[in-house]
Amino acid sequence: ETGVTQTPRHLVMGMTNKKSLKCEQHLGHNAMYWYKQSAKKPLELMFVYNFKEQTENNSVPSRFSPECPNSSHLFLHLHTLQPEDSALYLCASSQEPHAGLVLKSTGELFFGEGSRLTVL
Amino acid sequence: GESVGLHLPTLSVQEGDNSIINCAYSNSASDYFIWYKQESGKGPQFIIDIRSNMDKRQGQRVTVLLNKTVKHLSLQIAATQPGDSAVYFCAENKEGQGGSEKLVFGKGTKLTVNP
Numbered sequence: 001e002t003g004v005t006q007t008p009r010h011l012v013m014g015m016t017n018k019k020s021l022k023c024e025q026h027l028g029h030n031a032m033y034w035y036k037q038s039a040k041k042p043l044e045l046m047f048v049y050n051f052k053e054q055t056e057n058n059s060v061p062s063r064f065s066p067e068c069p070n071s072s073h074l075f076l077h078l079h080t081l082q083p084e085d086s087a088l089y090l091c092a093s094s095q096e097p098h099a100g101l102v103l104k105s106t107g108e109l110f111f112g113e114g115s116r117l118t119v120l
Numbered sequence: 121g122e123s124v125g126l127h128l129p130t131l132s133v134q135e136g137d138n139s140i141i142n143c144a145y146s147n148s149a150s151d152y153f154i155w156y157k158q159e160s161g162k163g164p165q166f167i168i169d170i171r172s173n174m175d176k177r178q179g180q181r182v183t184v185l186l187n188k189t190v191k192h193l194s195l196q197i198a199a200t201q202p203g204d205s206a207v208y209f210c211a212e213n214k215e216g217q218g219g220s221e222k223l224v225f226g227k228g229t230k231l232t233v234n235p
Contacts, residue, residue, distance in 0.1 A: 002163065043164070043209065043225035056222060090163050108154070109223065111163030 003027040006091050006112035013081065014120050021076040021115045023091030031096045032074040033109065034066060037088040049074060050096055081119045088114040132232045139197040141229045143210035148191060152213040154223065155184060155195045159206045167195070167208075197231075205233045 004025045013019050025032065034046040048056035049068040063085075065077040074091055092109040133139045145153070151172040156164035170177045170184045170193075177184050183196040193210050207228040214224050 002165070004163070040227070042227045043211075045222050045224075048222065058222075092163070108166045108169070109164070111165070113161065113163050 002110050002112065004091055004093055004110050004112035006089075006115050008115055009113065010116045010118075012118045012120065013078070015081060015083070017081075018077070018079040020078065021089055021091075021117075023074040023076075023112055025072055025074075025091075025093040025110070027093055027095070027110060029093035029095045029110070030071050031094045032068060032071070033092040033094075034074065034076055035090040035092060035111075037090055037114070039087075043090070046076075078117070081117075083119050086117055086119045088116050090114045129227070130230045130232070132234060133200050135200060135202060135233055135235050137200055139195075139200045139204070139231060139233075141195045141197075141208045141231065143193040143195075143226055145191050145193065145210075145212055147212070147214070148188070150212040150214065153184070153186065153193050154211045154213075155182075156209045156211060156225070157204075157206045158209065158228070164209060200231075200233050202233045202235060205231055207231070 004023065007022045011019060031048065031050045033048050036044045036046055045056065045058050046060045046064065047054060047066045052068050052071055063080050067075040067077060076089060091112045094109050131139060131141060154169040155167040157167050158164040168177060168179045168182050168184050170186050172188060175186055181198045185194045195208060197204055207230045209225045209228045211223045211225045214222060
């Protein structure tokens, strides 16, 4: 138990569906992240939120839409996805030393177990 | 492209042996490195980190070595156990957008421990 909970653990959707991934952290951290993990590729950072403000958007297509209503919750809204978007989506959190938009990571991220997404 | 990579995609060792997992990086300005472990069906878990002002750092059964001359990072696991079987990722802290920092991960090495 890492203190970061992701739901659903598995999701199968068609290319015209709209779905959302949810992440909740119980660690009192102030930064949250979405990573994409595809087979045989490095973990790819997608979005970073620090104190609910988005500090990083790593050139992610607009069919992925993040939402961070508070420091404990993070969503990834999905719509009109492509089969190549099938992957494991990992949420992580960390305690950052600075508030505001400049995030100076300590490096220790706490990951959830991921949501395995399959796009048909 | 990514500046962090792995020498070998897989490593198989006997239980009780020592394991060495290697990582190369290309950005000589990188000053902070981390090792993560990912077991099957789980998210990555932090193992140990090291800053560029150090050459070596030890944890419980793990040691990280940093050779800045050749831009090489390694993770040594002593007395490897079946529970050590996992994929191991190195990562470096790089500057992201707006002066923030972000972790960039390597592709990972799959360690298999044979009984």
